[in-house]
Amino acid sequence: MFRKLVSLKPYPSRWAYTNIQSFGDRLKTPDVLIIGAGIVGLSIAKSLLEQNSGLQVKIFEKESSLGLHASGRNSGVLHAGFYYSPDSLKARFCKEGNLALRSLCAENDIEVHNLGKIVVSKNEGEDQLLEQLFNRGISNGVKLELLEKEQLFDLEPLAKTHSRFIWSPTTAVADPQAVIKVLANRVESLGGEIIFDRSFNIKEDYSGKDSRHVVNASGSQADRIAKSFGFGNQFSMIPFMGLYRYVPKSKLPLKRLVYPVPNPQNPFLGVHFTISASGSVKIGPTAIPLLNREQYSLLENWNLSDIKESVRGLTSMLKGNAHDLPGLFKAEFPKFFESQLIKESSQLVPNVSGVTGWKKMRPGIRAQLIDINTGQLVSDFLVEGDKCSTHVLNAVSPGWTAALPFGKYIADRVISHL
Numbered sequence: 001m002f003r004k005l006v007s008l009k010p011y012p013s014r015w016a017y018t019n020i021q022s023f024g025d026r027l028k029t030p031d032v033l034i035i036g037a038g039i040v041g042l043s044i045a046k047s048l049l050e051q052n053s054g055l056q057v058k059i060f061e062k063e064s065s066l067g068l069h070a071s072g073r074n075s076g077v078l079h080a081g082f083y084y085s086p087d088s089l090k091a092r093f094c095k096e097g098n099l100a101l102r103s104l105c106a107e108n109d110i111e112v113h114n115l116g117k118i119v120v121s122k123n124e125g126e127d128q129l130l131e132q133l134f135n136r137g138i139s140n141g142v143k144l145e146l147l148e149k150e151q152l153f154d155l156e157p158l159a160k161t162h163s164r165f166i167w168s169p170t171t172a173v174a175d176p177q178a179v180i181k182v183l184a185n186r187v188e189s190l191g192g193e194i195i196f197d198r199s200f201n202i203k204e205d206y207s208g209k210d211s212r213h214v215v216n217a218s219g220s221q222a223d224r225i226a227k228s229f230g231f232g233n234q235f236s237m238i239p240f241m242g243l244y245r246y247v248p249k250s251k252l253p254l255k256r257l258v259y260p261v262p263n264p265q266n267p268f269l270g271v272h273f274t275i276s277a278s279g280s281v282k283i284g285p286t287a288i289p290l291l292n293r294e295q296y297s298l299l300e301n302w303n304l305s306d307i308k309e310s311v312r313g314l315t316s317m318l319k320g321n322a323h324d325l326p327g328l329f330k331a332e333f334p335k336f337f338e339s340q341l342i343k344e345s346s347q348l349v350p351n352v353s354g355v356t357g358w359k360k361m362r363p364g365i366r367a368q369l370i371d372i373n374t375g376q377l378v379s380d381f382l383v384e385g386d387k388c389s390t391h392v393l394n395a396v397s398p399g400w401t402a403a404l405p406f407g408k409y410i411a412d413r414v415i416s417h418l
């Protein structure tokens with residue numbers, strides 16, 4: 001990195017010996033402008049500032065407060081890292097991110113609930129997938145056990161499985177809102193500036209000299225902003241709504257998180273049980289395709305260009321046989337109703353059928369990228385850009401868990417271009 005900086009012109013070479021000095025200072029503009037103060041944008045800013053205290057880093061956040069989108073509306077699960085293909089960025093950063101997030105929580109008095117996770121199978125077909133999942137986790141270096149049905153009762157008496165199950169002791173839960181808040185405080189204490197109610201717009205905010213580098217970490221808007229810079233042209237975004245229902249833990253005293261074997265045709269984990277940091281038991285999230293990217297309720301945030309993009313993305317999903325779109329609609333839409341969500345989750349925890357008094361939680365929306373040319377939902381994180389801009393596309397789950405090392409990876413990339 002430093003070798004590259006020394007060779008940079010026209011900056012005086014002395015700049016390379018200490019921290020990178022602020023060229024932006026001289027222009028009264030930031031060195032790095034980050035779009036979006038979600039967990040990804042904040043993690044990038046933190047890493048940039050920790051590595052180079054002289055940098056001027058600004059974050060534009062279009063909302064008036066933190067965590068109004070995915071980073072504040074997720075399940076709060078610190079994933080262990082066993083779902084992802086070993087050569088993926090997700091596998092590379094999830095396991096490390098789990099450890100990094102634990103340290104951040106410990107340093108800031110945020111409780112991490114070390115509950116562990118159980119993945120159960122519903123039938124013989126899923127037994128094979130379970131084993132494949134276990135093997136993948138082992139390839140990723142994740143601590144896991146594949147145990148026999150008889151051992152399930154000791155770990156989670158309320159769950160059931162067809163034959164074997166996976167035990168993941170390093171899966172945990174923390175409060176996503178608390179995490180994003182301490183990250184923002186850290187960025188500000190390092191000299192970063194978060195400007196709320198400030199929506200980035202390429203025409204007004206980018207003339208090529210407004211900042212040395214722009215980082216697009218805008219979540220559900222990332223493909224759109226990338227396209228305005230000439231990147232990500234073959235992609236579109238399909239929003240998938242994640243609905244949850246919850247009851248106090250006293251009504252369903254689960255000890256562990258309980259998950260199904262994921263459907264290999266979808267990049268989602270399936271409706272599961274989590275125990276929130278505040279002690280509620282949640283079922284969800286669904287993966288209901290939506291037309292609008294910020295449509296958290298039926299009447300909210302209708303947007304014509306969102307609709308066009310979603311329809312374009314959904315119709316492209318009909319290409320090839322990577323996904324089963326009619327099957328997805330058939331499986332997901334009924335889950336708007338509590339009865340269907342309970343019916344599906346009762347295959348993992350039969351006692352759920354007798355529990356009443358479920359309440360709705362505020363839903364989240366996954367900003368899922370699709371390759372329009374192939375009709376395939378993109379499974380890994382994707383980063384595109386050049387020396388002037390970097391675009392974080394498809395920061396889907398486990399983006400929250402992986403954010404700190406993933407943020408460093410992006411920050412290193414940005415620094416190499418300054």
Ligand SMILES: Cc1cc2nc3c(=O)[nH]c(=O)nc-3n(C[C@H](O)[C@H](O)[C@H](O)COP(=O)(O)OP(=O)(O)OC[C@H]3O[C@@H](n4cnc5c(N)ncnc54)[C@H](O)[C@@H]3O)c2cc1C
Pocket residue numbers: 035036037038039040041060061062063067068069070071072073074075076077078079198199200201217218219220221241242285363364365366367395396397398399400401402
């Ligand atoms: C239902 C659900 C459950 C999930 N569960 C988990 C989980 O348990 N564990 C896990 O690891 N991951 C989970 N995830 C994934 C995780 O939440 C995301 O990967 C992560 O939050 C992505 O962070 P982000 O910063 O990219 O996006 P966001 O949090 O969406 O942040 C992007 C920010 O950019 C801002 N923005 C957008 N456009 C502009 C603009 N033009 N100008 C300025 N600002 C702009 C937005 O307002 C927003 O604040 C889940 C996601 C969902 C939806």
